[in-house]
Amino acid sequence: MNIAVSILYSLAVLSLLLFVYFYLGYRSQKKEWKQIVRQWYPEEERKSFISKWGDRFDEQESxxxxxxxxxxxxxxxxxxxxxxxxxxxxxxxxxxxxxxxxxxxxxxxxxxxxxxxxxxxxxxxxxxNNYEKRFNEQLGEICRILGNAARSGLTINQGIDIAAREIVAPAGDEFKRISNELKLGVTMEAAFLSVQKRNKSREFNLFIATLLIQKQTGGNLALTLDTMADTFEERKVLDQVIKTMTSEEKYISFIVPALPVFLLLVMNNVIDGFIDPLFSGFGLIILIIFIVSIVLSFFLIRKITNIKV
CATH class of the missing domain: 1.10.287 (Helix Hairpins)
Structure with a gap:
């Protein structure tokens, strides 16, 4: 009797293991089938009415x-x-x-x-101009890529095509647009001027002027680009040093105005009607002076820490 029970128990465990094995295999095959079907017959994802309203608003000129x-x-x-x-x-x-x-x-x-x-x-x-700042931080790497391309005997257009593939956003997106325009027959000057409408910094203007002058007059383009890359990288390091030295003061510019406002709200939560006198009579004058002082302290601290290179 015990032998029969042991055999039945072993068969039950074996059946369970086989079931789990085939079930997991079926699930993996099902996932593969779904992926193949989605590739062959892609379905448009359903959107809520809020998303549709958002899409309509984004498409408007306003x-x-x-x-x-x-x-x-x-x-x-x-x-x-x-x-x-x-x-x-x-x-x-x-x-x-x-x-x-x-x-x-x-x-x-x-x-x-x-x-x-x-x-x-x-x-x-x-x-x-945060877009310009991030774009300009990538100009050094772009100059290195274009310089190496020129040193290898490639043209400027081919170097721009390489930079478009290697550089990430935001400069990568702009150079992809430039590369596509050049392939369509647009002149280099017109392609760069279209990007210049979105990035009017002096670093990018210097970059454009260097490429256009070198293309017209000739010369050692690789050496010029390497020198310009060194300049951009040194400016980037200097900017990082200044940001590190002024980071504490910039955080203070947020804490100093926010702290009295937070304390005022906390006191109003502890003592009912604590801020009511501020909205009547002489309290309005004190409130205006308080707000003006906070705004002035914020902009004064930011002005002191705003060091331009």
């Missing part, structure tokens, strides 16, 4: 200005996504000010609008 600002700030967001973040931020601040900090409802409605307007201005103010 969103082009915001798209250009986001690109110049090097923010990988669509205009509809950025506006969605602002709406979500407003709702969050409204709930936080009214429920947590116990502020009056009309103040809780207006204050988030003011804060979001200030945050929107500061975001694009501090990230202004």
């Amino acid at each position: 969103s082009q200005a915001l798209r250009n600002k986001l690109q110049n700030a090097n923010l990988k967001l669509l205009p509809s996504e950025y506006l969605g973040i602002l709406v979500a931020g407003y709702i969050t601040l409204l709930v936080m000010f009214f429920s947590i900090f116990g502020m009056p409802f009309h103040v809780a409605m207006l204050l988030p609008i003011l804060l979001l307007l200030i945050a929107n201005y500061l975001l694009f103010y501090f990230r202004k």
